[in-house]
Every structure is written in structure tokens, then in C-alpha cells.
Ligand SMILES: Cc1ncc(C[n+]2csc(CCOP(=O)(O)OP(=O)(O)O)c2C)c(N)n1
């Protein structure tokens with residue numbers, strides 16, 4: 001095979017480069033403010049725009065959701081170990097992120113999950129037993145996405161970010177004020193699909209929330225190597 005060499009690129013003139021950079025910098029909108037509500041140790045950080053007002057009853061409800069979700073998850077993991085399921089992506093350690101975000105949603109919001117959002121599925125009212133079929137290999141996703149506004153699980157890493165963005169663009173065209181959530185993992189953040197979704201969401205100002213759960217791993221690849 002012959003490989004044609006491309007001609008070396010002419011070096012841009014210094015003055016021209018400098019001028020372009022300055023003009024681009026002048027046009028750039030201000031960076032969005034970073035909001036932090038929890039420290040890495042899980043302690044609450046107060047923020048004037050995001051005051052937390054909860055009742056003891058609400059807190060008990062959220063805790064109940066987390067306990068039930070973890071119990072179901074442990075049962076499904078056991079089924080996988082017994083050979084009843086071919087695969088089970090456990091949500092162990094991600095209960096709070098999922099229940100907190102899931103309970104913040106309105107009924108008319110729409111969720112595009114990965115394959116690990118069992119806690120969000122619970123919040124949306126999807127029967128937990130329906131989540132098992134796909135992992136047992138008896139169906140391609142056992143629930144009707146439109147019954148609970150909870151899309152089918154997506155195994156192709158990051159592709160649901162595009163589906164969510166397209167859906168959100170549709171929501172905006174319909175004139176609705178509902179929101180769309182795309183869940184994805186730290187590993188998925190390296191995928192082209194996710195980068196494309198970010199670009200389209202920004203360009204079209206689509207009402208989509210990108211919800212990254214950084215569990216530090218993409219299977220065997222740690223975050224620092226992704
Ligand atoms: C497009 C694509 N590439 C590779 C895989 C194989 N794969 C399955 S899970 C996974 C890691 C995903 O990591 P992350 O996005 O952090 O999600 P997590 O499983 O940690 O929730 C990979 C690479 C896949 N399913 N799809």
C-alpha cells in the first residue's frame with residue numbers, strides 16, 4: 001500500500017493568529033458558574049440559590065426508596081450469580097444520585113437511562129421485575145417507555161445522550177416546558193456520541209440535563225486513564 005504524504009502545513013503568521021484569538025475571546029460568552037452542593041466527602045455545601053427545604057417525612061421517603069432499590073439490586077445480583085441472569089449492572093453506591101435526581105422529576109419529564117438506572121426506574125414507577133427480562137435474555141426491554149416516560153435501557157455506551165438531545169429538541173419545538181434527562185457514566189464521557197449530544201444541545205438550546213454518574217470506572221478502566 002502506498003501512502004501519499006501530505007504537504008507540510010504552512011506556519012500561520014504570528015500576528016494573524018494573535019488577532020483571531022483576541023477576537024474570538026471577545027465574543028466568548030461568560031463561563032457558567034460552577035455550582036457545588038456536596039463535598040467529595042458527602043457534606044452539604046450551602047448555596048443561596050439552592051436552599052434545601054425538606055420535611056422529615058420527605059427524607060424518610062427518599063431513604064425508603066434507597067433501601068428498597070438496594071434490596072432489589074442485591075436480589076438481582078444474586079440471580080446473576082446463580083446463573084438466572086446473563087448480566088446484572090449493579091447500582092450499589094449510586095442509590096442517592098439516582099433517587100435524588102429521579103424524585104426531582106415531573107411526571108411529564110422524560111428519562112433516557114443507561115443500563116444501570118434501576119433507582120430512577122423505581123422513581124418513575126416501572127415495575128422492578130420488568131427490568132430483569134433483558135438481562136435474562138427473554139426480551140429487548142420489558143416495559144413501555146411511554147407509560148412512565150422512562151426509555152428502554154441502552155447498552156451502546158453514550159448513544160442515549162443523542163436520543164435524549166433529539167427528543168429534547170422535539171419537546172422545545174412542541175412548546176412544552178418539560179425537561180429531558182440523559183444519564184451517562186464517566187466512561188461514556190469519552191464517547192463521540194456524547195460529545196455530539198453536547199454540541200447539539202448547546203447549539204439548539206435543548207431542554208436536556210446531562211446527568212453524569214462518575215463511579216470511577218468504565219469496567220476495568222479507571223477514570224484517570226479515560
Ligand atoms: C459503544 C460501546 N463501546 C464499548 C462498550 C463496552 N462497555 C460496556 S460497559 C462499558 C463501560 C462504561 O463505563 P461508564 O460509562 O463509566 O458506565 P458504568 O458502567 O460505569 O455505569 C463499556 C466500555 C459498549 N457497551 N458500547
Ligand SMILES: [Mg+2]
Pocket residue numbers: 185186187213214215216217218219
Ligand atoms: Mg463508570
